[in-house]
Amino acid sequence: MSFHFTPDLSPATGRPDIEVSLPEEPRQAFPRRAMRAAVAAGVFLGTTFAIAVVFFIPVIVFNLSRIEALEIAGRHIPVTQFADELGALFWGTFIVALAFTSFIASLLLFATGRIIRPHRKPVRTDDALVHLNVLRLSGAER
Template sequence: MNSHYPQDLSALADRPDFEIPSTPQAKVGLAGRIGRAFVSAGVFLGVTLGVAVVLFVPVFIFNLSRIEALEVAGETIPVSLFFDQLGALFWGTAIIALAFTSLMTGLFVMAAGATIRPRSQPVGKEDALVHLTVLRLSGSER
């Protein structure tokens, strides 16, 4: 039986502690990569806009409930100034939504990577005897 590592224990100790599985990468052409980039950017911007709208709806409803014939908080203001204030509030929530979707995108990108698992170490007879000796010595001497 062929083995990648020699069978002596010193060679087993030199192995890496973690096994990183390699994932086969399909070769994608330039057009495919550009297409994926546009789709990713479109999905990212769409999700950002959706989150911005969801976050803006309560602000919009709250501000609409304050309007009494364009008298806001006891002050009469022109309609254009009111819509400018609403626009500024929307862009503020859009910036918060951009930060949120950037965080979520970063988490998804990090979670989509290869899984790193500890390499399983087979227990040999010599290793088991050493562990039993340690357990025997640490049991009654405590």
């Protein structure tokens, strides 16, 4: 079947005179991206600090319940040493909270709304197995 195109311009009347491409999305400026990164880091650290405080509350309640005029477990401890011990306990709890927050952040970043599917390699036409399968299928039809 052969087609002949007429020199008539009537099929081209519906097309625009000038080709217009879709506008590209503007790239974010560096200060804006830096501000978003700083806000994300601030939210991350604030959340970590809040979780550390929540985790630390049982520790502080337990340690405050043991105080008897700064005599702990039968020995006298100065207030500064007790405050140092509480500070060390808090920073240990902060590290645990940091690990917990990092785990939750990684889940939110990498697993939100995505379905994990196995990656299949495309079949190459120059692969010998493809040709063998084609020969095997065509061989029974002979």
